[in-house]
Amino acid sequence: DAGVIQSPRHEVTEMGQEVTLRCKPISGHDYLFWYRQTMMRGLELLIYFNNNVPIDDSGMPEDRFSAKMPNASFSTLKIQPSEPRDSAVYFCASSSQGANEKLFFGSGTQLSVL
């Protein structure tokens, strides 16, 4: 298996633009997590899904952020409109039995909002 695949690797956009980040989890994994990492706040959970259903989105900073998982092999995280304070590395991770089992992280998307 190729592991968790995220795209794009880097995204540079201007304030106000829509940004869509994509993730393909490891096949057979039932849990999918979106994290954001910054120097100031570290690694923060934004939202997680179980069997394609959002379970906890309490970490989503505000209504500008939305996430979907239309099927077991694809998820998106959308920011609309984007702001400079959204600049961070966004990670997708998947696991077979939730967070108490090993999480497999993708390589992340480095987002810069100018």
Add this chain to the structure above:
Amino acid sequence: QKEVEQDPGPLSVPEGAIVSLNCTYSNSAFQYFMWYRQYSRKGPELLMYTYSSGNKEDGRFTAQVDKSSKYISLFIRDSQPSDSATYLCAMYLIAGGTSYGKLTFGQGTILTVHP
């Protein structure tokens, strides 16, 4: 106050040194404890995973949990330049018999092992 506190460092040691990395936490409901290692421009990867208090050893790595003090440690013996990375502690919450499917991470400690 953050639920999990971790000194961000940076920590710089010579090759062969013993490294001690630590985290404290405030919520006694945390029961699963993990250490993730993150190389530059990569996602974190699980290094050690323990459930109970005490020590767990895996090669040069030892994870230690003290639930009474709400304190966990990761020791690296005979450190190597390839150990240079950011080390993140992580904890999993269980309360009232219900499991919560999310980890709480520490800030991460940046470690450099120089030859």
